[in-house]
Amino acid sequence: xxxxxxxxxxxxxxxxxxxxxxxxxxxxxxxxxxxxxxxxxxxxxxxxxxxxxxxxxxxxxxxxxxxxxxxxxxxxxxxxxxxxxxxxxxxxxxxxxxxxxxxxxxxxxxxxxxxxxxxxxxxxxxxxxxxxxxxxxxxxxxxxxxxxxxxxxxxxxxxxxxxxxxxxxxxxxxxxxxxxxxxxxxxxxxxxxxxxxxxxxxxxxxxxxxxxxxxxxxxxxxxxxxxxxxxxxxxxxxxxxxx
Amino acid sequence: xxxxxxxxxxxxxxxxxxxxxxxxxxxxxxxxxxxxxxxxxxxxxxxxxxxxxxxxxxxxxxxxxxxxxxxxxxxxxxxxxxxxxxxxxxxxxxxxxxxxxxxxxxxxxxxxxxxxxxxxxxxxxxxxxxxxxxxxxxxxxxxxxxxxxxxxxxxxxxxxxxxxxxxxxxxxxxxxxxxxxxxxxxxxxxxxxxxxxxxxxxxxxxxxxxxxxxxxxxxxxxxxxxxxxxxxxxxxxxxxxxxxxxxxxxxxxxxxxxxxxxxxxxxxxxxxxxxxxxxxxxxxx
Numbered sequence: 001x002x003x004x005x006x007x008x009x010x011x012x013x014x015x016x017x018x019x020x021x022x023x024x025x026x027x028x029x030x031x032x033x034x035x036x037x038x039x040x041x042x043x044x045x046x047x048x049x050x051x052x053x054x055x056x057x058x059x060x061x062x063x064x065x066x067x068x069x070x071x072x073x074x075x076x077x078x079x080x081x082x083x084x085x086x087x088x089x090x091x092x093x094x095x096x097x098x099x100x101x102x103x104x105x106x107x108x109x110x111x112x113x114x115x116x117x118x119x120x121x122x123x124x125x126x127x128x129x130x131x132x133x134x135x136x137x138x139x140x141x142x143x144x145x146x147x148x149x150x151x152x153x154x155x156x157x158x159x160x161x162x163x164x165x166x167x168x169x170x171x172x173x174x175x176x177x178x179x180x181x182x183x184x185x186x187x188x189x190x191x192x193x194x195x196x197x198x199x200x201x202x203x204x205x206x207x208x209x210x211x212x213x214x215x216x217x218x219x220x221x222x223x224x225x226x227x228x229x230x231x232x233x234x235x236x237x238x239x240x241x242x243x
Numbered sequence: 244x245x246x247x248x249x250x251x252x253x254x255x256x257x258x259x260x261x262x263x264x265x266x267x268x269x270x271x272x273x274x275x276x277x278x279x280x281x282x283x284x285x286x287x288x289x290x291x292x293x294x295x296x297x298x299x300x301x302x303x304x305x306x307x308x309x310x311x312x313x314x315x316x317x318x319x320x321x322x323x324x325x326x327x328x329x330x331x332x333x334x335x336x337x338x339x340x341x342x343x344x345x346x347x348x349x350x351x352x353x354x355x356x357x358x359x360x361x362x363x364x365x366x367x368x369x370x371x372x373x374x375x376x377x378x379x380x381x382x383x384x385x386x387x388x389x390x391x392x393x394x395x396x397x398x399x400x401x402x403x404x405x406x407x408x409x410x411x412x413x414x415x416x417x418x419x420x421x422x423x424x425x426x427x428x429x430x431x432x433x434x435x436x437x438x439x440x441x442x443x444x445x446x447x448x449x450x451x452x453x454x455x456x457x458x459x460x461x462x463x464x465x466x467x468x469x470x471x472x473x474x475x476x477x478x479x480x481x482x483x484x485x486x487x488x489x490x491x492x493x494x495x496x497x498x499x500x501x502x503x504x505x506x507x508x509x510x511x512x513x514x515x516x517x518x519x520x521x522x523x524x525x526x527x528x
Contacts, residue, residue, distance in 0.1 A: 006251065014526060022427040072525065076255025076356035079522035086251035099354035102276055104283045113276060116269040117357055 002088070004169055004200040005051040005074060009083035012044040012069055012224075043069040044224045047083070056201040058211040058232055060239050061221035067204045070221065071171050074202065089168025092118050098158035103147035107138065110146055111161055118165040128164045135186075136160035156183060163190050169200045188214065212236045255356055255522065259514055262358035269357070273365040278372060292373040293380075296332055300325060307446050317448055318487045322384055326480040327445035327473045329377040334407050334469055335436040337370035341415020342432045345423050349528040359521055360514075363415040367408055374404075381480055388484040396479040399499060403475035406502045410468045413509030416517040423520065423528045443470040444477075449492050465492060468509070471502030 016039040044066045051057050059067045072078045073085055075093030100117040101110045111132055115125045133139055136157040138149075146154060172191070191214060195201055205211055211218065211232055218235025220228040228238045263270060282288045304321060307313045314320030344362035345352060352359060382390075422428035440446070442464070453461055464470060478495050492498065 022425045025425075074254060076253075077352075077354065078525045079255050085254055087254050088251050091254060093355060100351055102280060104280050105276060109276070109279075113272045116266075116272050117351070117355055122268045 002053055003050040004053045004055070004088050005202070006086040007050070007070075007074070007083070008048050008085075010044050010047040010070070010073060010080050010085065011042070011082035012066075012073060012078070013081050014041045014043055015039070016041055042224055044073070044080075047221075047224070047226055049219055049226060049229060051200060051202060053088075053200055054195070054198045055217060056195045056203065056215045058215040058218045058235065059202065059204045059221060060208075060211065060218050060235055061227075065221040066224040067221055068173060069224075071173055071202065071204055074169075075171050087169055090119055090166075091169045091171065092162065092165045092167035093171040093173075098154060101146055101154070101158060104145060106145055107133075107142040107149070107157055111142075111157065114158070114161045115165060118162065119167070120165055124166070132157075132160045132164050135164070135190075137183075152180065152183075159187060163187075163194065167199065169202065170194060171202045173204045174206070208236045208240065257358045259358070259518055260360050260364070263360045263364050266358060266361070270361055270365060270368070273361055274368045274372070277365060277369045281369075293376055296329070296377055299332075300328055303328065303446065313447060318485050318489065319388060319481060322381075322388055322484060323448075323477060323481045324446060325381055325384060326476040327443065328440075329374065329381055330403065330407060330473050330476050331440050331443065331445055331469065332377065333370055333374040333404075334411055334472075335439060336373060337367040337408070337411035338415055338418070339429070339432050339436055340366035340370065341411060342418040342422050342429050344415070345419045345524060346426070346429075346528060352528050353525050359524060360416065360517065363419045364412060366415060367412050370411070371408065385480045385484060390480065390484050392479055392483045395496070396483060399475040399496065400479035402496075402499045402503065403472035403479070406468050406475075406499070406506045407472045409503070409506035410509050413506065413511070413513035416510075416513030420513075420517040420520040420524075423524050439469060442467060443473045445473055449474070450490055465498060466501065466505065468502045468505045471498050471505075475499055 047066075047070065059070060061067050069078070071093065073080055074087065075091055076085075077093070098114075100114040102113070105113065111129065112125055115128070115132075116122075120128070133142055136153075136159075138153050138157055141149065141153065146157075149157070188210070191201065191203075195214070201215075203211065203215060215232040218228070218230065218232040219226060220235050220239055228235055230238075258265075278289070282291060285291065287294065304324060308320050308324070317323050341363035344366045345359060348362050351357070352362075418428045418432050444452070449461075449465070452464055456464070465474075474492050474495060478491060482489070482491060
């Protein structure tokens with residue numbers, strides 16, 4: 001055992017900039033840098049915690065508390081302004097299901113592209129392909145362009161790809177609201193299975209009941225700082241008290 | 244599963260172009276996607292990449308070769324022009340698409356970490372795929388004009404191709420990264436691409452510049468990597484078909500190596516700037 005994710009003194013500031021023009025920047029420079037060209041916003045401030053190997057941890061908090069920013073920092077999509085993030089093993093982030101999908105490609109092509117984006121090798125994809133398609137239950141439409149899919153079909157295929165990428169650390173953002181109830185159950189079962197295999201899961205969700213069922217631990221964020229850290233049901237209770 | 248002896252990684256910090264090489268299977272899929280998506284819903288499909296340069300070439304040839312009679316001073320002008328035009332086409336397509344590649348792939352850049360160098364490199368690769376049919380047409384035209392190249396000339400052509408590809412990758416990384424913050428970059432690049440046909444001896448020959456400009460201007464003119472590549476292509480595909488005596492620029496192979504050096508410098512600068520700015524891509528794009 002050991003830590004799979006170590007987060008130390010994390011700080012992330014966003015520039016709230018409304019223009020992307022060279023002209024305005026030049027004008028600002030010429031005017032002697034009067035006023036702020038950009039407003040700043042602290043999304044995360046001095047956040048530290050560790051996630052152990054094989055743990056399932058929920059990041060909790062209301063909208064705008066910094067959960068997704070934290071997840072993006074762990075996946076490496078954005079870099080911290082201060083502090084460090086360290087991860088061990090392959091990280092697969094489901095920041096948003098189907099981000100790498102292209103509507104003009106067929107389901108089959110999208111499976112290959114997306115799986116490769118999530119870090120699978122050609123051989124791994126070939127081995128897993130049938131399993132992915134079977135999980136998504138859209139065998140019939142696999143050679144149809146994705147733009148003709150219903151939103152449910154699209155999400156099912158995207159989720160199927162993601163859960164078959166075999167990462168050591170799996171980042172899940174609000175994706176369990178996928179599909180109809182039978183499919184949701186299947187997703188939850190798959191998540192449980194990943195966790196039983198000893199993979200580390202970091203889950204962001206507003207579905208508190210589900211979180212207290214599947215997660216070991218919860219980290220509650222508010223205005224970009226850690227407010228509570230502890231067993232999942234206690235974290236959920238803590239958050240509900242302040243609702 | 245990972246054990247305690249594993250080294251911790253810093254998420255979001257990669258090895259740049261080296262990562263692109265490591266993930267070449269993904270590169271291949273992205274190139275395939277770009278090619279597929281480019282001509283979606285069009286009947287002619289990839290044929291457009293023949294039709295467009297052909298029309299452009301015919302217009303240029305009619306205007307310059309027939310109306311303005313530039314061809315009177317350059318023997319076998321049709322082939323001379325074509326061998327230069329395809330080099331410039333390759334460069335402009337590669338560079339301008341690489342400049343836009345990060346912004347075009349914003350959806351991906353924002354959500355998932357992957358080596359972002361993949362996108363400019365894929366753009367250059369796609370341009371190379373479009374370059375290939377044009378090269379085939381050039382070869383056919385050259386053979387028709389009695390083309391018998393020697394080995395060095397073929398090496399020269401390959402060197403020219405590499406120079407353009409590396410230069411376009413380097414400048415594409417640079418402009419692509421800047422374009423995330425200032426969309427002005429893509430307009431500046433578009434403007435440069437209008438000029439680039441004329442700053443290399445594509446439609447005229449280098450002796451005309453020598454007549455007009457002082458020596459130091461000529462030197463700068465000839466150090467332009469695109470000029471180097473164009474002259475190498477002339478040497479490889481046009482020169483062997485010419486029977487009249489013509490004057491080639493001196494030390495072609497040596498200038499070629501200098502051009503390669505320049506291209507390498509562009510690549511290094513591009514990669515360094517790209518890495519410097521990459522950390523802010525996801526939040527700014």
